[in-house]
């Protein structure tokens with residue numbers, strides 16, 4: 001298990017998106033406590049702007065609390081790793097649920113979207129715009145009521161990720177961040193974005209829940225963006241009129257004509273009460289008049305740093321911008337997956353194909369000026385503080401893990417038999433073994449127990465969705481543009497950067513050309529030379545020559561004795577003699593010995609044999 005920060009141990013991947021990979025992880029100090037950790041992709045984590053935004057928005061993300069928002073518990077900066085620690089939701093995301101179970105009934109879809117609108121209303125009141133609302137970012141926990149009944153409990157996640165991805169560093173040239181099928185026209189055009197983009201996303205989501213498909217489709221990302229800008233959505237026959245009224249208002253091209261999240265939630269509950277089979281005539285009547293409830297947002301929350309400026313964009317109609325300006329170059333071909341992951345559009349990847357999970361579009365002309373960051377080339381002003389932050393975090397975990405033990409090196413597992421998907425295509429995170437949603441309930445950080453809804457058999461059933469208790473109206477202050485916060489480094493002075501380590505130059509061999517066995521040969525020659533020198537020294541400095549001479553005499557004497565003995569023996573046995581031509585073996589007359597004696601220069605030996 002790989003540590004992240006000093007508190008978390010990554011266990012197994014739950015899914016992979018365009019901005020990172022989500023892992024199930026253990027909290028070290030809390031035995032049995034599990035969380036979800038989203039490890040952001042390297043290109044995001046390596047961007048100083050993203051990191052500083054990450055640090056700056058820490059407080060915003062941490063304080064965002066709502067029953068329908070997945071709580072962010074912690075943000076970890078560790079070396080080159082950025083991670084968001086969230087509550088773990090044991091349940092599928094809405095995209096997967098839709099794919100496996102088919103569309104919802106109008107009542108269930110309305111109630112589910114009302115819960116999402118509640119979450120949006122709370123976050124908008126806190127100054128946070130989601131900007132990437134889509135079914136994949138709605139997780140479905142299951143709550144067990146006091147009566148033992150299980151209820152689906154939608155929870156909105158990925159708050160702030162779009163904001164991180166949309167950092168000035170990443171979008172220095174005003175690229176688009178979002179998921180094409182769910183992106184609002186003003187985002188596609190690079191116009192100012194407000195909380196109304198989330199309402200547009202909610203409209204698309206609602207449409208998809210009741211029909212099973214998104215309203216604006218195309219062969220590629222550009223066609224989809226064009227459809228958002230130019231096409232009017234059509235009402236499918238299966239969508240009741242009151243529900244269509246809500247959808248149509250959410251999908252208005254003009255952001256100012258869309259309802260606030262608050263009024264959307266209220267209106268959807270009125271619709272849910274009035275379109276079901278058990279609806280009373282009064283409820284049905286109220287549902288038909290739902291348009292009156294969809295009050296526009298008087299004070300929409302502005303997404304900081306988007307568009308040409310709030311004043312210009314807030315009142316501008318969709319016709320103000322030339323629609324052709326959103327057409328990115330080189331994006332006209334390729335297949336298009338409407339459910340593709342969130343697009344993060346770095347400038348250097350402008351030519352990547354549309355089918356890539358991380359969709360890359362070139363800058364939108366006429367987009368935001370980019371403020372101070374636009375065109376910024378030099379080192380980022382936050383960089384020194386960033387390196388100080390990184391150094392501090394480096395100290396928390398400096399541990400080597402071999403690749404086979406490092407979960408970050410492993411890819412998420414696929415179900416056996418499932419074909420491998422090329423990176424970046426299709427929905428990541430789907431098709432994992434069902435075990436990732438255990439049947440038993442899991443204690444969450446907030447003390448709520450969630451379990452996976454029982455697997456449906458037979459034809460897709462509509463999920464049970466009961467209206468959650470109304471949230472008390474939030475008295476949150478309206479959003480004020482955040483002032484850039486000063487990031488205070490710790491009291492101690494930042495550590496001086498370590499000088500690059502000097503590597504000792506490699507010692508070169510005297511013989512650069514490698515000859516196999518040369519080393520051994522050299523050794524042998526050296527030994528022979530040393531032995532010769534020693535022999536010469538010993539020969540001339542010791543009585544060795546005299547001793548050799550006497551030894552030779554001894555040898556001569558012994559040989560002559562042996563020879564005469566042999567002769568005597570021959571004469572006794574009647575043999576004519578042991579000379580040349582004698583068949584009796586004579587050890588001193590062998591050709592071998594003759595050869596040796598003839599060669600070694602010790603001529604005295606020849607004299608001892610039969611020839612002598």
Ligand SMILES: Nc1ncnc2c1ncn2[C@@H]1O[C@H](COP(=O)(O)OP(=O)(O)OP(=O)(O)O)[C@@H](O)[C@H]1O
Pocket residue numbers: 014015016017018019020021022036038070086087088089090091092093132136137139157158340341342343428429430
């Ligand atoms: N808090 C969580 N608890 C449990 N599972 C989660 C949690 N957050 C995400 N997941 C799972 O991890 C998968 C990947 O999440 P991620 O947010 O990266 O994907 P995505 O929304 O499809 O990608 P992106 O938004 O980057 O396009 C999701 O499909 C979801 O099922």
